Amino acid sequence: MGDYRKMRRIAYQAAAVAVALFVVGTLVHNTLVNLEDRRIASGFSFLQREAGFEIGESAFLRYDASDSYLRALAVGLSNTLSVALIGIVLATLLGTAVGLFRLSKNFLLRTLAGGYVEFVRNSPLLVQLFFWYALITEVLPHPRAALEPLPGIFLSNRGIFVPTLDSAPVLQGFNFTGGMVLSPEYATLLLGLSIYTASFIAEIVRAGVLAVGRGQWQAAHAVGLVRGQALRHVVLPQAVRVMVPPLASQYLNLTKNSSLAVAIGYPDLVSIANTTMNQTGQAIEGVVIIMAVYLTISLSISGFMNWYNARVMRR
Amino acid sequence: MRWLRDNLFSGWASTLATIVILALLFKATHAFLDWAFLDAVWRPDSKACRAAEGACWGFIAEKHRFILFGTYPYDEHWRPAAATLILLGLWVFSMLRRFWRLGLVLVWAGGLSCIALLMWGGVAGLPYVENERWGGLILTLLLTTFGLASAFPLAILLALARRSSMPVLQGMAVGFIELVRGVPLISLLFMASVMLPLFLPSGVSIDKLLRAQIAMILFAAAYLAEVVRGGLQAIPRSQYEMADALGLSYWQKTLQVVLPQALRISVPPLVNTFIGFFKDTSLVVIIGLFDLLSTIKVSLNDPAWTGFGVEAYVFAAAVYFVFCFAMSLYSRRFERRPA
Numbered sequence: 001m002g003d004y005r006k007m008r009r010i011a012y013q014a015a016a017v018a019v020a021l022f023v024v025g026t027l028v029h030n031t032l033v034n035l036e037d038r039r040i041a042s043g044f045s046f047l048q049r050e051a052g053f054e055i056g057e058s059a060f061l062r063y064d065a066s067d068s069y070l071r072a073l074a075v076g077l078s079n080t081l082s083v084a085l086i087g088i089v090l091a092t093l094l095g096t097a098v099g100l101f102r103l104s105k106n107f108l109l110r111t112l113a114g115g116y117v118e119f120v121r122n123s124p125l126l127v128q129l130f131f132w133y134a135l136i137t138e139v140l141p142h143p144r145a146a147l148e149p150l151p152g153i154f155l156s157n158r159g160i161f162v163p164t165l166d167s168a169p170v171l172q173g174f175n176f177t178g179g180m181v182l183s184p185e186y187a188t189l190l191l192g193l194s195i196y197t198a199s200f201i202a203e204i205v206r207a208g209v210l211a212v213g214r215g216q217w218q219a220a221h222a223v224g225l226v227r228g229q230a231l232r233h234v235v236l237p238q239a240v241r242v243m244v245p246p247l248a249s250q251y252l253n254l255t256k257n258s259s260l261a262v263a264i265g266y267p268d269l270v271s272i273a274n275t276t277m278n279q280t281g282q283a284i285e286g287v288v289i290i291m292a293v294y295l296t297i298s299l300s301i302s303g304f305m306n307w308y309n310a311r312v313m314r315r
Numbered sequence: 316m317r318w319l320r321d322n323l324f325s326g327w328a329s330t331l332a333t334i335v336i337l338a339l340l341f342k343a344t345h346a347f348l349d350w351a352f353l354d355a356v357w358r359p360d361s362k363a364c365r366a367a368e369g370a371c372w373g374f375i376a377e378k379h380r381f382i383l384f385g386t387y388p389y390d391e392h393w394r395p396a397a398a399t400l401i402l403l404g405l406w407v408f409s410m411l412r413r414f415w416r417l418g419l420v421l422v423w424a425g426g427l428s429c430i431a432l433l434m435w436g437g438v439a440g441l442p443y444v445e446n447e448r449w450g451g452l453i454l455t456l457l458l459t460t461f462g463l464a465s466a467f468p469l470a471i472l473l474a475l476a477r478r479s480s481m482p483v484l485q486g487m488a489v490g491f492i493e494l495v496r497g498v499p500l501i502s503l504l505f506m507a508s509v510m511l512p513l514f515l516p517s518g519v520s521i522d523k524l525l526r527a528q529i530a531m532i533l534f535a536a537a538y539l540a541e542v543v544r545g546g547l548q549a550i551p552r553s554q555y556e557m558a559d560a561l562g563l564s565y566w567q568k569t570l571q572v573v574l575p576q577a578l579r580i581s582v583p584p585l586v587n588t589f590i591g592f593f594k595d596t597s598l599v600v601i602i603g604l605f606d607l608l609s610t611i612k613v614s615l616n617d618p619a620w621t622g623f624g625v626e627a628y629v630f631a632a633a634v635y636f637v638f639c640f641a642m643s644l645y646s647r648r649f650e651r652r653p654a
Contacts, residue, residue, distance in 0.1 A: 009481055013484060016484055030513070030515055031513045031514055034517060037517060104332075105322065105329060106323060106333060107323055108337070112340075118640065119636065121643075123632040123635045123636050123639065124632075126598060126600065126608060127597060127608060127631045127635060128632070130612065130631075131628035131629065131632065134624025134625045134627070134628055135624075135625055137624075138623075138625060139625060256498070256499040259499040260501065262501065263600070270502065274505070277505075277509065283510055283513070284510055287509065290498070290499075291506075294502065295494070298496075299497065
């Protein structure tokens with residue numbers, strides 16, 4: 001009986017391996033035949049060739065059209081990381097605030113936060129991105145009539161201008177110079193990703209706080225802490241432990257969702273890989289690069305979160 | 316009075332928040348009502364729209380046929396309309412627990428055949444319409460329905476494999492699930508649109524719609540598999556042991572004891588995944604399929620109507636919201652009253 005079951009297990013697994021090998025083998029064979037038919041040279045040597053296209057903006061790296069595809073893709077990656085990192089910070093701040101508002105004793109605050117979460121979660125991120133992009137490029141005024149919600153910060157359809165430590169934006173002719181500019185595409189992506197992800201983070205924060213037992217609140221009150229102090233010193237530190245795994249997956253989602261940049265024309269990794277694929281015809285290599293980069297990011301974030309989680313749990 | 320004091324004015328901070336929110340809310344509501352209703356233009360007249368201060372709902376009025384049905388032949392629009400109603404009927408019907416039995420599969424098979432007949436035509440005097448011309452709301456709903464229906468069985472197999480004691484099966488399931496979940500959906504769609512043709516033997520080709528659908532199925536399967544796995548893990552060990560004690564085989568145990576319970580407790584997270592998937596179908600606009608979002612976006616390319624993006628996307632968000640919110644209310648009812 002035992003031998004029979006063991007044999008059966010081995011047979012099942014051998015069959016699974018055989019089917020998988022057959023499928024992969026067929027696909028690879030077909031692909032090679034097709035590539036030969038279409039005279040596409042496979043391999044990554046095209047990365048050294050001159051890219052020949054301009055990139056609208058670059059977060060960290062210097063780039064011009066005579067640089068290689070490799071450098072263009074690196075610019076794309078740096079843009080992806082720039083949007084993802086700042087987006088994660090903004091989404092966490094906004095999400096925590098909204099999540100705590102949802103637990104507020106104040107009815108209006110609670111309801112408003114609840115409405116925000118419902119509305120944002122129940123429509124596609126892509127629609128929201130298109131909406132913000134339309135709002136920025138169609139509704140905001142020209143730089144000459146730019147809105148100034150806070151001193152030194154200007155909103156216009158050419159982007160958002162903010163002062164830096166050493167210079168402030170000044171209107172010169174038809175546009176601003178000086179300070180730092182967030183292009184309409186970058187501002188859209190940052191705004192859309194943060195607002196969307198914050199609605200998910202808010203629910204995680206709320207669930208995390210609710211998961212801390214009532215006894216903890218009562219104990220905190222008993223030693224004389226008021227609600228805010230109890231929240232900061234007693235409840236939140238415990239809630240964070242419950243929140244880490246789902247937060248990690250939201251951070252990952254935000255990073256993956258930043259690939260929607262391609263739809264509004266922000267030059268992120270996917271958008272530049274897409275241009276590269278169209279120009280060189282190296283479709284397989286392009287998709288492999290995109291997937292490899294995102295897998296690396298995903299695995300590193302989840303690795304980091306596992307490490308952090310283990311550390312938080314130990315304390 | 317007591318409610319007011321407890322919920323709005325329980326301290327100076329709360330009172331301040333209430334006053335600030337009321338003031339902002341009043342201003343925002345005022346501005347919104349002016350924009351969306353009082354100053355809005357409802358007639359499909361782009362000149363009047365450009366002159367007006369408020370929203371231009373005339374854009375939606377002018378383009379509603381294209382937004383709903385895409386490039387489907389104009390005289391035949393009743394066909395996708397009827398198909399949409401049948402599909403929605405099937406969904407609503409399946410939501411009622413009363414009908415959760417095997418017969419439901421037959422109802423679905425019948426309903427989907429009707430839809431296929433209506434959409435393709437070619438028989439009973441209906442002119443044939445190739446699926447390159449399908450578009451709008453029905454395409455979004457069909458992508459969602461077929462995506463979920465095909466992904467679900469695959470997801471159950473993946474979840475069972477991931478929980479199985481056979482290391483090879485487990486490894487393959489983990490590899491697939493983590494690979495798909497680790498990359499953005501858009502990269503899978505690119506893969507389907509540019510790489511899938513290379514995978515097929517020469518001479519065989521599949522159209523763009525089917526290619527996108529395959530990518531969506533693989534994507535949904537990986538996410539659903541994790542939900543099903545969660546359900547499987549929540550079943551107490553005693554259930555497995557009892558089934559073993561009764562001498563049931565693996566498949567008897569799985570199909571008759573474990574899965575029915577696991578799927579029932581997974582309904583709320585499953586519906587959440589369905590909502591996510593429904594929203595994600597909007598990504599096909601990037602590879603050039605004519606779903607609801609795409610028809611809205613294309614409507615904006617009409618020179619007479621450029622610049623009304625805000626109205627267009629508010630409308631898009633509202634349509635998606637109706638579907639998603641209905642599903643999420645349904646899943647919440649389930650959480651309160653577990654099966």
